[in-house]
Amino acid sequence: MVRVSRRKAHASSGWQALSTPQRIVALCGSLVLAASVTSGVSAFRRELSVVFQFAHQQQVPPILDQQLHQVRQLAPEGSKFLWVNEVPEEWFSKLWQRLLYPDPVFILHGETQLANTLPALREQFDIRYAFSAGSSPLDPGYKWYIRMDPPPGAQGELWFGELRDAGVSAIASGTPEERTR
Amino acid sequence: MIANFLVDLLTALAVGMMFVALGELLLFRPCRNVSSAFESLVVGAGAAAALLFPLSLLAGPRALGLLLGMLVLALVTAVALRFGRWKRLEVDTVRRSIDWRDPLSVLLLCLIVAASICFALLNWRMAYLWDGFQIWASRAQMLFIEGRLAPERFPETLHVAAKIRYPPLISMYEALTTLVRGGGFDFDRFKPIFLVLFLGMVALTYEAGRRVAGSRSGLIAAALVALLPPLSMGSAAGGYADMPLAFFVAALTSAILADNENRRGFSATPWLMGALCMVKDEGLVLSAIAVMTTAGYWLMTASRVPVWARLRKNVAGIFIVAGMIVSRVAYLRWLDYQDSSFLELNRETFSIAMQKIPEVAAIGSRYVFDPKMWGLFWPAFLASTVIILFMRCDARVRAISLSVLLAAGAFFGIFLYTKWELALHIDQALPRLLAQIAPAAAVVMVAAYETAFDSRARTSVEAARSRA
Numbered sequence: 001m002v003r004v005s006r007r008k009a010h011a012s013s014g015w016q017a018l019s020t021p022q023r024i025v026a027l028c029g030s031l032v033l034a035a036s037v038t039s040g041v042s043a044f045r046r047e048l049s050v051v052f053q054f055a056h057q058q059q060v061p062p063i064l065d066q067q068l069h070q071v072r073q074l075a076p077e078g079s080k081f082l083w084v085n086e087v088p089e090e091w092f093s094k095l096w097q098r099l100l101y102p103d104p105v106f107i108l109h110g111e112t113q114l115a116n117t118l119p120a121l122r123e124q125f126d127i128r129y130a131f132s133a134g135s136s137p138l139d140p141g142y143k144w145y146i147r148m149d150p151p152p153g154a155q156g157e158l159w160f161g162e163l164r165d166a167g168v169s170a171i172a173s174g175t176p177e178e179r180t181r
Numbered sequence: 182m183i184a185n186f187l188v189d190l191l192t193a194l195a196v197g198m199m200f201v202a203l204g205e206l207l208l209f210r211p212c213r214n215v216s217s218a219f220e221s222l223v224v225g226a227g228a229a230a231a232l233l234f235p236l237s238l239l240a241g242p243r244a245l246g247l248l249l250g251m252l253v254l255a256l257v258t259a260v261a262l263r264f265g266r267w268k269r270l271e272v273d274t275v276r277r278s279i280d281w282r283d284p285l286s287v288l289l290l291c292l293i294v295a296a297s298i299c300f301a302l303l304n305w306r307m308a309y310l311w312d313g314f315q316i317w318a319s320r321a322q323m324l325f326i327e328g329r330l331a332p333e334r335f336p337e338t339l340h341v342a343a344k345i346r347y348p349p350l351i352s353m354y355e356a357l358t359t360l361v362r363g364g365g366f367d368f369d370r371f372k373p374i375f376l377v378l379f380l381g382m383v384a385l386t387y388e389a390g391r392r393v394a395g396s397r398s399g400l401i402a403a404a405l406v407a408l409l410p411p412l413s414m415g416s417a418a419g420g421y422a423d424m425p426l427a428f429f430v431a432a433l434t435s436a437i438l439a440d441n442e443n444r445r446g447f448s449a450t451p452w453l454m455g456a457l458c459m460v461k462d463e464g465l466v467l468s469a470i471a472v473m474t475t476a477g478y479w480l481m482t483a484s485r486v487p488v489w490a491r492l493r494k495n496v497a498g499i500f501i502v503a504g505m506i507v508s509r510v511a512y513l514r515w516l517d518y519q520d521s522s523f524l525e526l527n528r529e530t531f532s533i534a535m536q537k538i539p540e541v542a543a544i545g546s547r548y549v550f551d552p553k554m555w556g557l558f559w560p561a562f563l564a565s566t567v568i569i570l571f572m573r574c575d576a577r578v579r580a581i582s583l584s585v586l587l588a589a590g591a592f593f594g595i596f597l598y599t600k601w602e603l604a605l606h607i608d609q610a611l612p613r614l615l616a617q618i619a620p621a622a623a624v625v626m627v628a629a630y631e632t633a634f635d636s637r638a639r640t641s642v643e644a645a646r647s648r649a
Contacts, residue, residue, distance in 0.1 A: 021633075022634055025630065025633045025634045026634065028561075028564075029401075029630045029634075031557065032405075032556070032557045032558070032561040032626070033401060033404070033405070035552065035556035035557040035558075036404070036405050036408050036409070036556040036557070036558060037292065037404075037408060037556075038556065039408070039410065039552060039553055039554065039555065039556040040296065040407075040408025040409065040410065040413070040556070041408070042553075043410040043414060043553070043554075044296070044299045044413075044414060047299075047303060047410075047414040047415065048299060048302060048303065051303055051306050051307050052306060055306060055307045055308065056307075056308045057182065057305075057306055057307070057308060057369075058308060058369050059308045059309055059314060059318070059368035059369050060368060060369075094315055097338065097340060098314075098319055098322060098340075098368075101322060101323070101326065101340070102326050102327075102334065104334065104335040104337075104338045104340075105338055106335075106337060106338050107338070107339065121337070124337075125335070125337075
């Protein structure tokens with residue numbers, strides 16, 4: 001078997017100067033590189049077209065900035081908030097949690113958790129304000145509330161308002177007042 | 182928007198330069214080129230992250246500001262030394278070592294540049310994805326507002342919940358970038374750190390490949406890594422910490438292969454071994470594997486250099502690795518926050534885990550051999566490992582190859598103890614876990630190619646040197 005070092009192979013006429021094992025190795029190497037280039041290029045094309053068509057460029061959509069300003073006018077800094085989801089949801093509730101940080105936002109999902117957890121939570125923490133999100137948002141015991149536009153990508157409605165005092169039952173105290181913005 | 186991105190990129194680079202300066206001081210040598218600057222960046226960032234926890238305990242809410250002050254001081258000192266004792270920066274070796282007359286090298290370089298531009302576009306155009314926002318950027322916000330590593334004020338809010346345990350390096354870089362830029366905290370203003378880290382990963386993979394098998398092989402390794410979807414798009418551009426950990430792995434691989442080179446200053450290897458556990462939880466596993474492999478390498482080569490002699494020579498390095506791991510473990514102990522995603526390790530769960538092996542292997546292999554995601558990357562790595570282990574080859578390349586195998590095994594093992602639905606957990610995590618070790622695997626592949634190709638089978642470092 002003729003054995004030629006790689007450097008010598010390059011120095012002479014390339015492929016012709018390679019031994020059979022070297023040709024096999026070179027073919028395998030080329031195949032691996034070609035497969036990487038193919039998968040990489042097609043993935044980049046897919047990703048770039050999806051991102052440039054659909055992706056948000058900003059983490060916080062501008063509408064949320066406006067709503068944050070509005071919430072901050074109604075609820076002073078240092079307030080504690082409740083967030084009630086009609087059905088479990090993890091993105092927008094967490095987004096608001098981060099917008100309001102370091103003020104805490106306690107998140108509850110569904111009617112059962114709301115009924116079971118809210119009294120103890122309000123007893124432990126002085127929660128005065130609440131968001132409620134869903135196609136028909138749950139009432140955690142609002143004194144008053146306003147409707148806010150849902151952020152892009154979210155479905156249903158979003159309410160924000162002040163809660164009645166912790167001792168007053170939500171059911172006993174009737175319909176909350178809806179305020180206009 | 183583009184102007185903002187450029188300003189943010191410059192700010193991220195400025196903070197990166199501070200890490201580079203700290204790294205230079207710790208290694209006591211100036212950077213000679215782009216690759217050694219990225220190596221110093223990893224060393225500096227790792228050391229700063231390890232320092233953040235003790236600083237948080239000592240300085241409270243002033244810890245982050247104090248850390249920034251120390252980094253500025255390091256930058257000033259390094260600049261002063263550069264104009265004084267240290268030689269001026271040499272010409273970039275990337276330009277010197279690439280053979281511009283070789284069409285394949287030029288083509289590969291074009292591919293790498295194109296992949297980097299695509300990554301930059303994605304990084305600019307995309308908001309953070311799930312973990313990038315809800316874990317890393319949110320922890321950066323906590324760090325920025327609290328000024329220190331702190332437990333959640335209201336754990337009941339499940340703000341970042343169990344993710345508070347995660348290592349601080351990425352969030353620290355994001356928070357420091359915000360602090361340097363000034364103004365309030367803005368989630369959109371520190372994304373370019375990931376572009377810096379991506380470029381570092383590509384440069385150091387090139388450097389490791391170049392050290393093992395020459396500049397063309399370095400370019401092949403860098404192109405293989407730059408074109409991997411889990412490292413160059415999606416979660417990588419969306420702010421996850423897996424690509425940064427891959428950067429650290431590339432740095433460690435490159436440093437291990439450089440340790441015999443005649444370099445000034447101290448070895449970067451121990452700093453890099455410790456720094457792994459400052460990026461992501463899995464980094465602790467990778468650090469442990471790196472330590473074990475080093476110990477194994479010392480034992481295997483004990484006939485040439487006795488183990489006690491190596492221990493004596495590397496006592497400072499041992500303390501550095503131990504110090505960084507202790508800082509990480511101490512933070513976990515201090516938080517005392519249990520991760521509920523995994524089963525406890527005991528005899529009962531062990532038998533449950535053993536029963537899951539076939540299922541984990543079956544589901545996992547579907548992801549490992551998915552050609553859309555990896556091309557032929559992992560099959561080629563497995564073939565390369567066989568070549569590396571059975572043909573005459575540099576012992577360090579063998580050690581790297583075994584470490585990658587061990588790490589992949591450990592990553593599969595994690596799923597044996599998951600409490601999640603198995604297929605879902607593997608789908609969410611396995612590609613990102615494997616991506617972390619991909620730079621080292623790419624270097625093994627080019628070394629194996631060189632070994633198999635070269636008739637005299639005396640590949641790797643020696644062969645590369647003789648060619649150079």
